[in-house]
Amino acid sequence: MPELPEVETTRRGIAPHLVGQRIERLVARIPALRWPIPPSLARALRGREVHEVERRAKYLLLHVDPGAVLLHLGMSGSLQVLPRGTPLRAHDHVDFELVNGQLLRFNDPRRFGCVLWQRRGTTHELLSNLGPEPLGASFDGEHLFRASRGRSAPVKHFLMDQRIVVGVGNIYAAEALFAAGIHPKRAAGRITLARYERLATEIRRVLEYAISRGGTTLRDFLAPDGAPGYFEQELFVYDRAGEPCRVCGTALRLADWGQRQTAYCPRCQR
DNA sequence: CGACACACCTGGATGC
DNA sequence: TGCATCCAGGTGTGTC
Numbered sequence: 001m002p003e004l005p006e007v008e009t010t011r012r013g014i015a016p017h018l019v020g021q022r023i024e025r026l027v028a029r030i031p032a033l034r035w036p037i038p039p040s041l042a043r044a045l046r047g048r049e050v051h052e053v054e055r056r057a058k059y060l061l062l063h064v065d066p067g068a069v070l071l072h073l074g075m076s077g078s079l080q081v082l083p084r085g086t087p088l089r090a091h092d093h094v095d096f097e098l099v100n101g102q103l104l105r106f107n108d109p110r111r112f113g114c115v116l117w118q119r120r121g122t123t124h125e126l127l128s129n130l131g132p133e134p135l136g137a138s139f140d141g142e143h144l145f146r147a148s149r150g151r152s153a154p155v156k157h158f159l160m161d162q163r164i165v166v167g168v169g170n171i172y173a174a175e176a177l178f179a180a181g182i183h184p185k186r187a188a189g190r191i192t193l194a195r196y197e198r199l200a201t202e203i204r205r206v207l208e209y210a211i212s213r214g215g216t217t218l219r220d221f222l223a224p225d226g227a228p229g230y231f232e233q234e235l236f237v238y239d240r241a242g243e244p245c246r247v248c249g250t251a252l253r254l255a256d257w258g259q260r261q262t263a264y265c266p267r268c269q270r
Numbered sequence: 271c272g273a274c275a276c277a278c279c280t281g282g283a284t285g286c
Numbered sequence: 287t288g289c290a291t292c293c294a295g296g297t298g299t300g301t302c
Contacts, residue, residue, distance in 0.1 A: 002295060002296090003295060003296090006295075034278070034279095034296095034297090034298090058296075058297095072296080072297090073295090073296090074278095074279095074295090074296060074297085075279090075294070075295055075296055075297095076279085076280075076281090076294085076295080076296095090280095091280085108279095109279075109280050109281065110278080110279045110280050110281085110294090110296095111278080111279055111280080112278065112279070112296060112297080113296090126297095126298090150272090151272075151273095152272085152273080153272075153273065153274090157273085157274095160296090160297095162296090162297075169295055169296070170294090170295060170296085171295060172295095215295095216295075218294080218295065219281090219282075219294075219295085220281095220295095221295075238295095260294090260295095260296095261293085261294090
């Protein structure tokens with residue numbers, strides 16, 4: 001489900017309810033999501049105050065004194081702040097119960113998400129090989145250009161590689177490539193610096209705009225307050241194969257590779 | 271190192 | 287209505 005805008009929307013939704021609050025108890029109803037939930041996590045969190053809720057790539061970090069809870073929403077995860085005692089629904093796997101009577105609830109039907117622990121002063125292995133934040137200062141067209149030299153993979157795959165740049169998944173890769181006029185199957189290594197500069201600009205713009213709209217709700221993404229994202233209504237290509245291009249009217253096509261689907265405009269994207 | 275297929279898992283949409 | 291099949295916002299792992 002969530003790419004950077006959805007994770008950032010989640011962060012903004014939960015942070016005001018968590019920062020400054022104490023965790024009384026961790027309730028894990030299953031032993032593992034994508035990986036086992038560390039058995040020691042409950043003890044590490046008991047009585048701790050949350051100082052900060054940070055986003056790195058598509059991960060969220062709940063910082064407490066001895067370290068941070070590392071959360072990933074996978075494809076289908078979501079977080080909500082609710083009153084303690086709120087009845088459980090299917091796939092409510094983990095609760096962080098707060099002293100103030102609220103709780104942070106992690107729901108994830110497909111269980112591709114994770115709840116892990118990062119000790120203070122260390123960087124979790126999952127975070128150690130990540131590329132720059134697309135909304136940060138060290139991300140630009142030159143970075144993409146340099147990183148792509150010699151690469152034959154389609155530029156869309158290249159953009160979705162979190163070692164190159166983080167936070168861009170299937171929706172926003174497709175949208176940014178459309179906005180930049182670049183064909184998703186073009187070899188990453190055969191794109192000019194000028195075009196990568198345009199692409200970097202469009203990645204930023206699309207992500208920032210999507211955040212301002214509360215993310216994209218395709219099937220089930222809801223912000224922690226239960227509100228859907230409104231960016232879906234403004235998608236240009238994602239999930240629109242066969243429909244007319246919003247710019248030139250040409251029927252959008254589906255890139256003919258196996259795994260993740262990619263719609264594009266054969267006229268606007270070269 | 272890079273490219274690629276596959277794995278994990280459930281639920282919703284589709285087609286017969 | 288029931289059942290099989292396919293697809294989905296991610297990403298680590300194994301193979302070549």
